[in-house]
Amino acid sequence: MTLSKKTPKESQVIKTELVLPNDTNTFNNLMGGRLLHLMDICSAICAQRHSGSVVVTASVDNVSFSQPIALGEVVNMKATVTRAFKSSMEVFIEVTAEDAPGGVLKPSNSAYFTFVAVGDDNKPRPVPEVEPETEEEKAQHAGALRRRQLRLVLAGRMKPDEAKELKSIFFDE
Numbered sequence: 773m774t775l776s777k778k779t780p781k782e783s784q785v786i787k788t789e790l791v792l793p794n795d796t797n798t799f800n801n802l803m804g805g806r807l808l809h810l811m812d813i814c815s816a817i818c819a820q821r822h823s824g825s826v827v828v829t830a831s832v833d834n835v836s837f838s839q840p841i842a843l844g845e846v847v848n849m850k851a852t853v854t855r856a857f858k859s860s861m862e863v864f865i866e867v868t869a870e871d872a873p874g875g876v877l878k879p880s881n882s883a884y885f886t887f888v889a890v891g892d893d894n895k896p897r898p899v900p901e902v903e904p905e906t907e908e909e910k911a912q913h914a915g916a917l918r919r920r921q922l923r924l925v926l927a928g929r930m931k932p933d934e935a936k937e938l939k940s941i942f943f944d945e
């Protein structure tokens with residue numbers, strides 16, 4: 773059965789949270805682990821919407837916490853699916869902190885999550901392709917192939933020699 777393609781907009785998730793005392797470290801800033809938890813849920817909902825299936829987190833790439841988010845600030849998250857493969861999907865999530873009630877926004881961090889759709893038998897199941905529309909979505913879609921190869925090589929699931937698109941960044945063919 774061929775699954776119909778879906779655009780990133782169809783599954784995009786925007787989620788907002790307020791930083792409360794239980795979420796913070798001893799400096800009164802949001803704890804990194806708590807932020808990862810929120811990002812994981814927001815991105816997973818996006819992958820679930822895209823796949824119409826239950827998903828599990830397979831990996832998270834490159835999270836760097838560039839700016840702390842303080843107690844009482846608002847956390848804004850936007851999760852967008854960039855590309856789908858056979859059973860896995862890459863989701864890009866951007867986080868900004870909002871100084872409430874002032875409304876000043878500062879970028880906090882971003883990350884790529886990979887989710888795998890699983891069926892009732894707990895086994896990976898096929899997901900629809902992503903049809904990018906905007907220039908930004910097209911660039912994310914193209915880059916997703918290289919990022920997938922890099923993470924699979926690092927996870928020991930792909931031989932470096934098989935990562936053709938990734939190698940093409942570094943070497944002339």
Ligand SMILES: CC(C)(COP(=O)(O)OP(=O)(O)OC[C@H]1O[C@@H](n2cnc3c(N)ncnc32)[C@H](O)[C@@H]1OP(=O)(O)O)[C@@H](O)C(=O)NCCC(=O)NCCS
Pocket residue numbers: 828829830831856857858859860861886888896923924927929
């Ligand atoms: C992710 C998981 C379902 C993969 O299962 P598997 O039996 O190894 O299945 P496969 O080898 O067929 O891989 C399935 C897909 O996962 C992808 N995948 C597996 N490990 C991955 C990793 N480390 N990073 C990115 N993608 C990964 C594969 O590339 C494949 O994608 P594709 O179908 O789009 O080509 C399995 O490892 C799992 O259940 N992990 C635990 C998930 C979990 O509990 N997450 C919560 C964190 S505690």
